[in-house]
Amino acid sequence: MPNTQTNILITGGAGFIGHAITRALSEHPTNTITLVDNFARGRVDADLQEILDRPNVQFIQGDVTDAAFFATLPKNFEYIYHLAAVIGVRNVMEKPDKVLYVNAISTLYLFEYAKQLPNLKRILFSSTSEIYAGTLKHFGITVPTPETEHLTLDDITSPRTTYMLSKMYGESICFNYGRLYNIPFTVVRYHNVYGPRMGYLHVLPEMFLKIRDKSAESENAIIDVASPSHTRAFCYIDDAVKSTILVTEHTATQGEIINIGNSEQEISIRDLVKTVASVMGKTITLNELPDTPGSPARRSPDTSKIKALTGFVPSIGLEEGITRMYAWYKDKLDSRHE
Numbered sequence: 001m002p003n004t005q006t007n008i009l010i011t012g013g014a015g016f017i018g019h020a021i022t023r024a025l026s027e028h029p030t031n032t033i034t035l036v037d038n039f040a041r042g043r044v045d046a047d048l049q050e051i052l053d054r055p056n057v058q059f060i061q062g063d064v065t066d067a068a069f070f071a072t073l074p075k076n077f078e079y080i081y082h083l084a085a086v087i088g089v090r091n092v093m094e095k096p097d098k099v100l101y102v103n104a105i106s107t108l109y110l111f112e113y114a115k116q117l118p119n120l121k122r123i124l125f126s127s128t129s130e131i132y133a134g135t136l137k138h139f140g141i142t143v144p145t146p147e148t149e150h151l152t153l154d155d156i157t158s159p160r161t162t163y164m165l166s167k168m169y170g171e172s173i174c175f176n177y178g179r180l181y182n183i184p185f186t187v188v189r190y191h192n193v194y195g196p197r198m199g200y201l202h203v204l205p206e207m208f209l210k211i212r213d214k215s216a217e218s219e220n221a222i223i224d225v226a227s228p229s230h231t232r233a234f235c236y237i238d239d240a241v242k243s244t245i246l247v248t249e250h251t252a253t254q255g256e257i258i259n260i261g262n263s264e265q266e267i268s269i270r271d272l273v274k275t276v277a278s279v280m281g282k283t284i285t286l287n288e289l290p291d292t293p294g295s296p297a298r299r300s301p302d303t304s305k306i307k308a309l310t311g312f313v314p315s316i317g318l319e320e321g322i323t324r325m326y327a328w329y330k331d332k333l334d335s336r337h338e
């Protein structure tokens with residue numbers, strides 16, 4: 001009998017985006033999904049357990065910086081979503097060695113392993129909008145920013161640079177292993193993806209906590225807002241998941257770099273705080289602070305390439321996304337973790 005199953009490997013599958021992609025892919029019984037994670041950040045909560053209980057999902061606890069671990073994996077995967085990484089400002093500042101080590105070695109070992117996969121159709125490499133930060137700061141590039149912008153490293157001595165450097169290195173692995181060993185790949189650069197289960201060390205969960213705590217002290221809470229007129233574009237997780245799966249499976253995106261984000265939803269930090277407070281049903285007064293030094297005034301992806309290649313346009317507006325996200329976080333703010 002012909003094998004009608006599609007075998008998919010997801011590294012970092014217990015994390016925010018990995019879990020959400022698995023949830024979507026596992027809705028199709030013809031997909032067989034293997035998740036790998038070492039629980040450096042991801043965790044087995046009710047949401048992950050619900051996915052792990054599905055008959056077409058299996059979980060392997062393992063470390064993608066261990067070459068011997070890759071040797072134990074089956075060789076029948078057709079699609080690989082490589083999402084395992086050490087991320088987040090706190091990690092980057094406190095553990096820049098881990099950022100460099102995990103993000104670089106895992107991608108090298110993955111591509112070494114991929115050389116042995118006869119059925120491989122695509123590796124999806126998860127890169128970041130951070131990669132544009134140096135060019136944005138020093139060369140005043142176009143915003144919304146297209147994928148074709150040249151990349152600039154800012155301060156090579158700074159721990160902050162390690163994350164963007166590790167992702168540039170990963171992108172280079174994709175192009176060079178891809179070319180030499182005929183390994184099909186797509187690079188996505190995520191721009192501010194948000195939604196349920198993203199942890200607590202990101203701007204939106206931090207705002208939930210701040211507004212809740214200040215509102216408990218006073219009916220009209222005063223909320224400090226730095227860089228109030230700076231703008232950012234946020235992309236709801238469901239749009240990020242749909243577009244990630246689409247570009248991984250689409251023939252036109254093989255060997256391409258694709259921005260994933262939602263430039264239609266660019267918003268000032270001032271209006272973002274107001275929207276969050278309104279979703280939470282709280283009355284607040286903003287205390288506007290000066291701009292944070294080094295913070296770019298505007299950040300937004302040019303998403304015309306994904307639209308041209310696949311027809312994809314995001315569909316979830318910011319208020320709706322924050323409402324869905326808050327519905328998940330509301331009862332969990334006290335049990336916060338990384």
Ligand SMILES: NC(=O)c1ccc[n+]([C@@H]2O[C@H](COP(=O)([O-])OP(=O)(O)OC[C@H]3O[C@@H](n4cnc5c(N)ncnc54)[C@H](O)[C@@H]3O)[C@@H](O)[C@H]2O)c1
Nearest residue numbers: 012015016017038040041042063064084085126128190193
């Ligand atoms: N969330 C965003 O807005 C965003 C923006 C830009 C780029 N990205 C990229 O997307 C990817 C996924 O991001 P996320 O937000 O889901 O992060 P996340 O931290 O929620 O998920 C990463 C997962 O990788 C796992 N992991 C870390 N080291 C590992 C190792 N050595 N072996 C096995 N597993 C390991 C962690 O335990 C975690 O579950 C990352 O590569 C990140 O750089 C995300």
